Amino acid sequence: MALPSAVRIVEVGPRDGLQNESAMVPTAAKIELVDRLSATGLRTVEATSFVSPKWVPQLADAAEVFAGITRRPGVAYPVLVPNLQGYERARAVGADEVAVFTAASEAFNRRNTNAGIDESLERFAPVLERARADGVQVRGYVSTVLGCPYQGEVPLADVARVARALHAMGCYEVSLGDTIGVGTPAKARDMLRAVASEVPMPALAIHFHDTYGQALANVLACLEEGVAVVDAAVSGTGGCPYARGASGNLATEDLVYMLHGLGVATGVDLDALVDTGAWLSGILGRATGSRVTRARASA
């Protein structure tokens, strides 16, 4: 089992997690969430989304959240932006890293963003251009990399093409997301290999949802391929409103537990992370999606 010696975790709870939670979270709690997460040793905390509140009402307070967080040196706080207008809103409150997103499935992209994949990529061109001029880092997300609720199978060539396009446009890292959580380890590994033939492995991240309980096993298979950046959301929040029966993201606590058990360094204080997950469950008024946090809470 050849594994990377260290993994950088991209904590997506405050964005990908919260945006799909039905309980409305007060702005102050969102700020506290980001600050608690950055205090655990996480080096990347996706803070919020500047997508229109019409589409993501939970994150309508993106500007207030971003302005309210205490930025810790050495921690990156990317924010999601859908287009140049979102980019400008993010920049106005001081964001210096952003993330753009498209699907690998044409059908999903049209339903999700009302645009084809190529149209989405065109929409990002001015964002990437402006970011380069501003010295702003851009992360790219590719969703539905292991299946789509509308078109079913998503060809590996389509995933690789979209990932390559985002990387070629200037994304320093491309995160490959199994949005509906249908993938299993060999499929995840094959997908990663296909993309890694087009984009260098150090520029790739993996992003799994735990809908069918496969997320950690998929991570393990991909770590063996050499990927060293993994997205996760504290307490396993989120899900995908377009995925039937979706449970949430891979829980960061469960990921950290596995990585530390494997001797892979993360820099994250698991106890502090578990405390944050338990606190967030209280805010959301629901059971935690992290088995580690559940086990610790009942200890």
Next chain:
Amino acid sequence: MALPSAVRIVEVGPRDGLQNESAMVPTAAKIELVDRLSATGLRTVEATSFVSPKWVPQLADAAEVFAGITRRPGVAYPVLVPNLQGYERARAVGADEVAVFTAASEAFNRRNTNAGIDESLERFAPVLERARADGVQVRGYVSTVLGCPYQGEVPLADVARVARALHAMGCYEVSLGDTIGVGTPAKARDMLRAVASEVPMPALAIHFHDTYGQALANVLACLEEGVAVVDAAVSGTGGCPYARGASGNLATEDLVYMLHGLGVATGVDLDALVDTGAWLSGILGRATGSRVTRARASA
């Protein structure tokens, strides 16, 4: 990823699952559970336990359950027996496969069975002897193979020694159980390797609990070592009353989903299994512990 082409799943829900559920399950429902499980294509369904009702009140109706099930040709129905007396009770209702159990942790075995490991093994000697004369197959369980709530670390040599002893006494298969679910993939693999140096791999099974969400990842790591028998419990029932914050066994549905995704044959009809898991959750009056069943239920 070299994987076995087929895996035999040992369904332990009616025994290891139910024995640790607090809701008392009617005898008729237990019988229906076993019959539903055998109808899914599972080839081994552990039916009940002949441990004293004083210790496992949930399974006090072991004889009625075993006498009530419809035995399907080609399906094995092992039952747990603690000693010769339990063996005889099981035989009286027609059991032709039994299982014996001990821990790899001396501290755990003393607390759990009020006997040292060697004493447990001695207690099984007449069971194994009688079983051989009766033509009854015996499966052996070793618990706490990746950690103990009382002594903490469990040396690999201890696990290997106990597994070897059970195999040498005549157990056709030895199931290695992470009773408190603390293990991670590399540790699980190392443990399996240590045992496989003493007991042939085809005589080994793995048994993981999902307390910390690691069970499927552990299974994946062990499949890569060549193990081809995996224990699981439908709907992720059970847990371990001695493990703080224990959630249940690995859910059979989630295991089957992964195996089929990996192209590993199980002979199990996943849809029928999910139906059974959802039905059992209703009987237990609690949410399913299987993410697959949860996802399908909300579809």
